[in-house]
Amino acid sequence: xxxxxxxxxxxxxxxxxxxxxxxxxxxxxxxxxxxxxxxxxxxxxxxxxxxxxxxxxxxxxxxxxxxxxxxxxxxxxxxxxxxxxxxxxxxxxxxxxxxxxxxxxxxxxxxxxxxxxxxxxxxx
Numbered sequence: 001x002x003x004x005x006x007x008x009x010x011x012x013x014x015x016x017x018x019x020x021x022x023x024x025x026x027x028x029x030x031x032x033x034x035x036x037x038x039x040x041x042x043x044x045x046x047x048x049x050x051x052x053x054x055x056x057x058x059x060x061x062x063x064x065x066x067x068x069x070x071x072x073x074x075x076x077x078x079x080x081x082x083x084x085x086x087x088x089x090x091x092x093x094x095x096x097x098x099x100x101x102x103x104x105x106x107x108x109x110x111x112x113x114x115x116x117x118x119x120x121x122x123x124x
Contacts, residue, residue, distance in 0.1 A: 048093075048113050048114065049093075051096075051113050051116055051118070051119060052091060052092070052093050052113060054119055055088050055091035055096045055113075055119060056091045058088055058119075058121060059088050059089065059090065059091065060087065060088065060089075061087065061088060061121055061122075062085055062086060062087050062121075062122040063086050063087070063088055063098075063119045063120060063121055063122060064086065064119070064120040064122055065086055065098070065111070065116060065118075065119060066116070066117040066118040066119070066120070067115055067116060067117055068114075068115055068116070068117045085100070085101040085102075086098050086099070086100055086101075087099045087101075088119075089108065093113070094112060094113055094114075095110050095111065095112055095113060096110070096111050096113060096116065097109075097110050098110075098111060
């Protein structure tokens with residue numbers, strides 16, 4: 001009889017441990033889902049179509065622009081500076097119109113989608 005009590009106690013402890021680890025996993029999954037939701041909209045697009053779609057869906061939003069290595073325009077390089085503010089104004093299959101606000105000036109610039117490596121939505 002004492003042996004059965006110990007076996008039941010061991011299985012009971014294993015059940016409690018499994019329950020605790022399962023609830024911890026649920027918390028971790030919930031935290032990861034929340035983190036994913038907070039970064040929703042970020043895009044390091046692979047294709048031209050996905051860049052266009054992302055830009056069209058986020059008109060009026062502030063973005064960070066990553067350019068391809070073969071893009072050597074000095075203005076373009078300065079616009080990817082994190083000190084500036086880039087807001088998408090319009091988008092087409094071939095270009096994106098962006099309003100760039102730097103500490104010194106505000107201007108609008110058209111970028112070819114082919115020269116853009118990725119767009120990232122800026123939070124806050």
